[in-house]
Amino acid sequence: MLRLSLxxxxxxxxxxxxxxxxxxxxxxxxxxxxGQAAESAQVLxxxxxxxxxxxxxxxxxxxxxxxxxxxxxxxxxxxQWISWxxxxxxxxxxxxxxxxxxxxxxxxxxQDYLIVEGVILSASPQxxxxxxSILSRVSHINAGRPCKRVGTMTFKxxxxxxxxxxxxxxxxxxxxxxxxxxxxx
Numbered sequence: 001m002l003r004l005s006l007x008x009x010x011x012x013x014x015x016x017x018x019x020x021x022x023x024x025x026x027x028x029x030x031x032x033x034x035g036q037a038a039e040s041a042q043v044l045x046x047x048x049x050x051x052x053x054x055x056x057x058x059x060x061x062x063x064x065x066x067x068x069x070x071x072x073x074x075x076x077x078x079x080q081w082i083s084w085x086x087x088x089x090x091x092x093x094x095x096x097x098x099x100x101x102x103x104x105x106x107x108x109x110x111q112d113y114l115i116v117e118g119v120i121l122s123a124s125p126q127x128x129x130x131x132x133s134i135l136s137r138v139s140h141i142n143a144g145r146p147c148k149r150v151g152t153m154t155f156k157x158x159x160x161x162x163x164x165x166x167x168x169x170x171x172x173x174x175x176x177x178x179x180x181x182x183x184x185x
Contacts, residue, residue, distance in 0.1 A: 058098055058119070058121065059096075059097035059098055060094075060097065060098055060099040060119070060120050060121060060122065060123060061121065061122035061123070062122075062123050062124075063123070063124040063125070066125065067123050067124055067125055070125055070185060071092045071099065071120070071123055071128070072092050072093070072094055072099070073091070073092065074089060074090070074091050075089070075090045075091070075092065075103070075183050075184050075185070076088070076089065076090070076163075076182075076183075076184035077089060077090040077103040077104070077105050077114065077116065077181075077182070077183055077184070078105055078114075078180075078181075078182045078184075079105055079114040079136055079138070079179055079180065079181050079182075080179070080180040080182075081112065081136075081138040081140075081141060081179070082105050082106070082107050082112050082113070082114060082138070083105070083107065086105075086108070087105065087184070088103060088104050088105025088106065088114060089103055089104070089105075090102065090103025090104075090116060090183055091103065092120065098119050098120075099119060099120040099123070100118075100119055100120075101116060101117070101118055101119065101120055101130060101132070101183075102116065102117050103115075103116045103183070104116070111137075111139055112136075112137055112138045112139055113135075113136065113137055114134070114135070114136045114181065115133075115134070115135040115136070116130075116132070116133075116134050116135075116181070116183075117132050117133055118130050118131050118132010118133060119131055119132060121152070125157070126156060126157050126158075127154060127155060127156040127157065127164065128154070128155050128164060129152060129153070129154055130152070130153045130154070130155060131151070131152045131153075132150075133148055133149065133150045134148070134149040134153070134166070134181060135147070135148045135149075136148075136171070136179065136181075141171055141173050141177045142171060142172050142173035142174075142177070143173075145172070147171050147172035147173070148172075149168065153166060153167070153168045154166075154167045154168070155167065155181075155183060157185075162184060162185045163182040163183060163184040163185060164182070164183045164185075165180060165181070165182050166179070166180075166181035166182075169181075
């Protein structure tokens with residue numbers, strides 16, 4: 001009942017501020033949808049989780065117009081375990097002053113995937129703070145189970161890199177695995 005009420009609230013809240021629902025229910029090779037996988041994923045809670053009410057009061061903090069131009073629009077998105085050669089895509093949209101980031105990358109057989117959904121709380125050319133979820137599944141990591149990171153996370157571009165890299169790199173795998181989630185300029 002609580003899940004249904006929360007889901008309804010999020011849908012209504014999203015509609016009120018103009019967010020469109022994102023369909024993350026793509027089919028994997030095993031016939032399971034990524035939406036179903038998210039339900040059964042191990043969850044890593046990172047930083048602060050923001051309520052829909054808190055997000056409604058927020059606007060993305062931006063350093064300058066150059067930053068806005070750098071972020072808004074389409075970007076490449078990768079998780080090194082899937083591929084650095086075949087990028088996924090991500091989009092950053094301004095929704096009432098709060099930037100929404102959504103994106104995905106799939107392996108060729110669609111068994112492995114990365115799905116990013118959330119908002120950017122603050123942004124500069126060198127880094128941004130993201131609040132949302134990052135769902136990934138890689139067949140040879142974490143016994144092939146999905147891993148979902150939820151909360152506030154930081155992406156940074158260092159040196160001459162042309163991408164921002166997620167700084168909370170630890171995967172759910174109890175054996176220890178490092179994920180390089182990169183969003184390209």
